[in-house]
Amino acid sequence: MFSFCRSSFLIVLLCSQLIWNCSKSLEKSLDDWIQVTEKADSISMDELARLCFKHSYRLSEWGADKNTLYVEYGGASALTFSSKETYIPSILLDLARKAYRTYATGSKKGLAELRVSLVKPYYVKNETNPETEIQEFEVYRISIDPVIWSKVNSDKPIDPFETDENDIPIGKFLERLEILMKEWKVELNELKRVQVQ
Template sequence: MNLKVYTTALCLFFVFGISPGCSPEEITKDEVLSVHANKQLGKEAAIDKLIPRIFIHSLKELKLGFDPSTKDSLLEISYGGSSALTFSSQKEYKTNTVMTHALYSAKTLFASAPYPISQVRLSLVKPLYVKDETNPDVGIQEFEILRISMDMKKAREILSKHSNVDPFSTEKSGEKERKAFLEDLIRIWKVELDELNKITVE
């Protein structure tokens, strides 16, 4: 079975310029801090208020519960686009996808950091073109292509290290610092699923 995305003429991924899902509705750092300051909001209410504003139309599932093996609190998020097209080359596709995932993990970390959450699991689900050797007709199916988890204790330490970085900003002046923040986050990821090498860009 071959998994493919097809290139087109515009750019899908702007990790440091225009962030994924960018729209007038996308939440800002100040709005997140305002929710944090509202002590009348409990963990569940705050997460329900913040996470949909981070992912906007790409949010597929949001679940706040407990890891059955450790009993630790667990925030699970699934997101993805509705198009099987990309504007990245084969060489760029994996890097752009991972860095976009990192940006979402940074925003999720910032939003959830004050609350008693021990682990975050972030999953990317995308429609892909599928061509089976026994069936030459091309069809589109949704696949989970990347899933990571973050230990929040380690993640909060990285957030503290990069306390001057605004993961919600699209200003180019802070691009270098945001990239360093994202790279530090990637280093503590536990990668639970990575299908990116199986995807062909045509």
């Protein structure tokens, strides 16, 4: 029994350390990006999107005429381990965390507007085909511009990496993300149609 408890503790400790190190490595990667990027262009903005959205990144487009970055991201699985109550709030908090870091970093090099689309696979059962199939849908799209950003960051700067051991935002960072989620412009919201079972 002691051996099992000790092994379990070590596994939890190792996982927490890995998550913490990933957050720190992202922070260093973004600092490095700021140092080497002279100005916003399609290559540097794509690299920024890949850094901030990590494995969920799908594509990005840079509109140089208006300094707009469009990012599409999403999951690869229709499965979720979230409950009905936590599914949408956890998706929106994750979006806010990624969008905040992207805008905070990119705006230092000329990013004016950030548009983000969430595309996810879902199980679909329609009337013509009783078999359930998986299809991808754009379910949420937001935009952030300088006016919105000034409302979110009216106070002194905060640490956009203030998270717990599971990389969940806490403290002042969480407070800013809550403001961001209230202020960002929602261009598409189909999350209300998603049923978690």
